[in-house]
Amino acid sequence: MEKGVVRMEVREIMNRNIYKIQLSEPIITAAKIMDEKDVGIIPVFDKERLAGLITDRDLVIRGVTSDLDLANDPVRDIMSPAVVSISEESSVQEAAELMERKQIRRLLVRDKDDKVCGIVSLSDIARHMSKKLSGEILQEVTQPSVP
């Protein structure tokens, strides 16, 4: 972000459509949600408590390559238990720095009550960034993945 630009907060650019899954649900259910909702990441809950995350990549390299029974074994077996999140009132700049530091492209967003209220991705940030970022190419890059 360039100096002098109005501070933009994460909540202004985040995606509020979150699809949740319980950690006891079968792995295959995560794949179905990702397909139907066209998302690549789903927060995993233990009842009301956030327990982890699962991505499309996790399904492939931890699920498909394993000997797990994907139709019956639970999401818990392949999720990433460590979740990096950010407050919805943080700046977009902070979100970008956190992604860079943690080497990830998506962050869960929490509201004032610490509840998960959205997801912010590198694509969301890129769409709102300065033209410096060689706009055209970046925009293409950050489109949702095309098969």
Add this chain to the structure above:
Amino acid sequence: MKVRDVMSTGVEVVRGSDSVKKAAEVMENLDVGVLPVADEQREVGMITDRDIVTRCLANDLNPQHTSVGEIMSKGVKSISQDASLDEAVEEMENYRIRRLLVRNASGDLTGVISLGDIARHSSPSKSGQALHEISEP
């Protein structure tokens, strides 16, 4: 800067008759998200980790008993390794795809180039740097 300066090398090809599970194992071992698919003679398609999720798992197909050929995206576009990055972007825009196979002058497969590879080499700003680091394949 040319395509060969930014492309991913060490590409491994899978066969259309290989199982989806085998393709997933190759993706894991090479730490990549896309693989070219070839028959006896030449490349005939591509398969991504996302394809495995949405076309195999989500449809209740068993990855051990489903072949790569059943769920791959058919048709591949390729570009010369000596082409410019602008040319590569143009090709991607023309075909509305994010990745191209790369060939040498003899037509042999030498790599894959993605929009992410190009973006990493096109943006000098700090945010570009973030993208650079994050958009590793």
